[in-house]
Amino acid sequence: xxxxxxxxxxxxRSRQRVVKVLKSYGERVQKSVFECPGLSEERFLxxxxxxxxxxxxxxxxIRYYHLCKACLRRFEFSGIGGxxxxxxxxxx
Amino acid sequence: MESIYVLEPGAYxxxxxxxxxxxxxxxxxxxxxxxxxxxxxLVGYVSLSGGVLDFLIQNRVExxxxxxxxxxxxxxxxxxxxxxxxxxAQYVRLSEPGFALNTARIIVQGKIGNMARFLLLxxxxxxxxxxxxxxxxxxxxxxxxxxxxxxxxxxxxxxxxTRIYFELxxxxxxxxxxEFHGRNRRPPLDPVNAMLSFVYTLLTNEVLSxxxxxxxxxxxxxxxxxxYGRPSLACDLVEEYRCFLGDRIVLGLINRKAVTPDDFVFRxxxxxxxxxxxxxxxxxxxxxxxxxxxxxxxxxxRVMNKRIRYGNPPIKTNYRMLILHQSRAFARxxxxxETPYVPFEWEA
Numbered sequence: 001x002x003x004x005x006x007x008x009x010x011x012x013r014s015r016q017r018v019v020k021v022l023k024s025y026g027e028r029v030q031k032s033v034f035e036c037p038g039l040s041e042e043r044f045l046x047x048x049x050x051x052x053x054x055x056x057x058x059x060x061x062i063r064y065y066h067l068c069k070a071c072l073r074r075f076e077f078s079g080i081g082g083x084x085x086x087x088x089x090x091x092x
Numbered sequence: 093m094e095s096i097y098v099l100e101p102g103a104y105x106x107x108x109x110x111x112x113x114x115x116x117x118x119x120x121x122x123x124x125x126x127x128x129x130x131x132x133x134l135v136g137y138v139s140l141s142g143g144v145l146d147f148l149i150q151n152r153v154e155x156x157x158x159x160x161x162x163x164x165x166x167x168x169x170x171x172x173x174x175x176x177x178x179x180x181a182q183y184v185r186l187s188e189p190g191f192a193l194n195t196a197r198i199i200v201q202g203k204i205g206n207m208a209r210f211l212l213l214x215x216x217x218x219x220x221x222x223x224x225x226x227x228x229x230x231x232x233x234x235x236x237x238x239x240x241x242x243x244x245x246x247x248x249x250x251x252x253x254t255r256i257y258f259e260l261x262x263x264x265x266x267x268x269x270x271e272f273h274g275r276n277r278r279p280p281l282d283p284v285n286a287m288l289s290f291v292y293t294l295l296t297n298e299v300l301s302x303x304x305x306x307x308x309x310x311x312x313x314x315x316x317x318x319x320y321g322r323p324s325l326a327c328d329l330v331e332e333y334r335c336f337l338g339d340r341i342v343l344g345l346i347n348r349k350a351v352t353p354d355d356f357v358f359r360x361x362x363x364x365x366x367x368x369x370x371x372x373x374x375x376x377x378x379x380x381x382x383x384x385x386x387x388x389x390x391x392x393x394r395v396m397n398k399r400i401r402y403g404n405p406p407i408k409t410n411y412r413m414l415i416l417h418q419s420r421a422f423a424r425x426x427x428x429x430e431t432p433y434v435p436f437e438w439e440a
Contacts, residue, residue, distance in 0.1 A: 024110030024127040036125070038094065043128055088094040089393045090124050091386055092103065092114055 002072060002086065003044060004065040005034045009055060017054045018062070021047065027085055038088040093124055095131040097389050098138050099160075099382060107143035129153050131301065135385070136160040154301045158293065160385065175307035181427045182308055182325075191429065192314040196246055196328070197237050199315050202435020203331040204234040204253045209438060210335050211257070214264055226260040247315070257335075264339075266347045279377060283356045284342070286378050287388070291338040292330070294392055298412065299333070300326040302419040308426070329422060336438035337411060341395050345388065355384035402436075 005022060009015040009032075022028070025047050026036030039047070044064075051062055075084060098105065098114065100121070106113040107126075114122045126147065131154045134140075140148075148155050148168060155168035185191050208230035215223035233253045240246045258275040265272055265284070272284045280286040300323050303310045313324035315331070345351050357379045380388065396412045409417065418436055425433035 020109045023108070023123065024125050026125050027123075038128075040128070047127075088397060089096065090093050091097045091389050091393075092100045092122060092124075 001039055001041075001044070002067045002069075002084070003036045003039050004067060005036060005062065006065075007032050007051075007055075007060070007062040009060045009062075011056065011060075014054050014056065014060070018051055021050050021054070029081060029084075035084045037084065037086050093126060093129055095133070095393065096124055096126075096129065097133040097135065097393075099135045099385055099389070101137045101160075101382070103138050105138070105140045105144045107141060107147050110147070112144060112147075132156070133158065133297075133389075154304075156297055156301075158297075160379070160382070178307050178423055178427060179309050182312060182423075185426050185429070186312055186314050193241075193243055193246070195425075195433070196243060196315040197240065198433055199328050199331050199435060200246055200250045200253075201234050201237045202437070203250070203334070204230050204237070205435075206332060206335045206438050207253065207257045208234060210339070211260060218263070218266075220263055223260055223263050226256055229256055243315075250315070261339075264343055267349060269353055270346050281377050283351075283353060283378055284346070286356065286380060287342045287345070287351075288338065290380065290388065291341050291392065292334060294389075295333055295338050296323070296326050296330045298396070298415055299330045299419070302416045303329065305416060306419045306423045308419065308423055329419065332418075332435040333411075333415065337395060341392055345391055350387060350391070351384060355381050355387075357381060 003026075005026070007015075007018060009018055019028070022034045022036070025039065025043070026034045029035050036044075036047070048064065055062065072084060072086060096112070100114065100116060102116055103121075104115045106115055108123075110125075110127050112124045112126045113120050114124065129151060132148065134155070134157045136159060145168075147153070149170065152170055153168075157165040157167065159165055186195070208227045211223050211230065212227035214220070215227055230253055233249060233256075237246070237249065240249060254275075261275070262272040270284055271282070273282075275288070276282075276285050277289055280289045300310050303323075303326055308325060310323040310326045313326075313328035316324040316327040359377050359379075397410050399408060399410055400414065401407065402409050402414050402417065414436060421431075422433050424431050
């Protein structure tokens with residue numbers, strides 16, 4: 001499944017840690033927004049658990065939106081950027 | 093990301109946490125999330141840092157090195173699979189001549205059956221009598237497999253069927269820019285053959301990975317003779333996919349006009365025979381351009397991830413997993429011949 005992750009984290013150090021974890025699951029499309037394509041249920045839970053350990057639950061927030069194929073097809077944007085990467089493979 | 097292909101010549105991979113950075117000329121050109129990585133294909137001149145190697149080993153990522161023209165170079169050998177009993181069963185069973193012959197028969201029958209079904213389908217679509225006749229010929233050859241009493245004759249029959257198939261192959265090409273006058277390899281002499289060789293390499297690697305995942309020894313098969321360094325079991329088990337995966341990918345690219353002859357580099361006056369493997373690599377008569385390589389790999393991946401239903405009762409899966417399921421079925425058959433191995437029957 002495709003998951004959109006947005007966060008607001010006060011402390012710089014824990015923010016860096018969170019970013020490092022998210023980078024291993026998906027692509028940073030905005031300062032505090034990541035797109036994680038092709039996550040399995042298992043991998044999503046692993047990601048969520050490791051993120052929860054890093055944040056201060058009294059003042060930080062992370063939100064996860066699961067998007068289906070149909071939603072992704074209706075994606076639009078203004079300004080810079082491109083379409084979300086969907087596949088489970090990457091060619092360089 | 094489940095599989096990553098690096099085709100960028102001179103790229104250098106670095107690790108950062110659990111993501112990979114691709115560096116070229118001192119600049120980071122891309123960052124790829126590497127969580128859940130299963131397969132890494134490195135094409136041509138690419139290098140890795142120690143950290144990346146560490147990551148690949150820790151996570152048991154299937155790492156394959158191939159040349160830009162798609163020939164296999166090397167793979168990262170992680171330690172042997174722990175399933176000794178299975179490999180032992182494989183050596184014992186495939187050493188019995190009767191069992192080996194029977195297994196080879198099953199494989200050849202599966203292959204010819206798929207070719208026949210494919211030709212028949214196209215014959216209907218294009219309303220082409222020659223293809224229909226070819227399909228009937230192949231069907232009868234598939235039927236004749238059962239009566240064959242030794243391996244050499246079986247290999248002859250398989251060669252025969254393949255020849256019939258490739259004699260008709262030009263009817264399947266619906267793009268006037270490409271011509272096909274028969275299959276040739278080592279080296280391929282024209283674009284269509286170059287593409288076929290490339291896709292067969294990718295498929296054979298796919299099967300090789302699946303075989304290693306189940307714990308079988310890829311170097312001992314039955315239809316292909318054992319020779320030093322040839323993964324003969326992978327060559328055996330790839331036969332059933334060649335036609336409906338490999339050939340269809342190539343034909344799809346050609347017929348949908350995704351490729352043109354401009355995507356290839358031609359070398360004039362390459363020698364007719366080659367002294368060494370090295371010389372053959374250096375003086376290939378035809379080669380894909382890098383941009384074409386990318387298009388090719390993309391459509392290959394798209395097909396491999398295509399959703400299909402498989403088995404009885406049917407489960408939802410994709411072609412890549414299908415190859416793994418089939419290898420597991422083959423392993424079960426080696427351990428207990430009462431459970432027959434059935435090559436995948438492709439239906440459009």
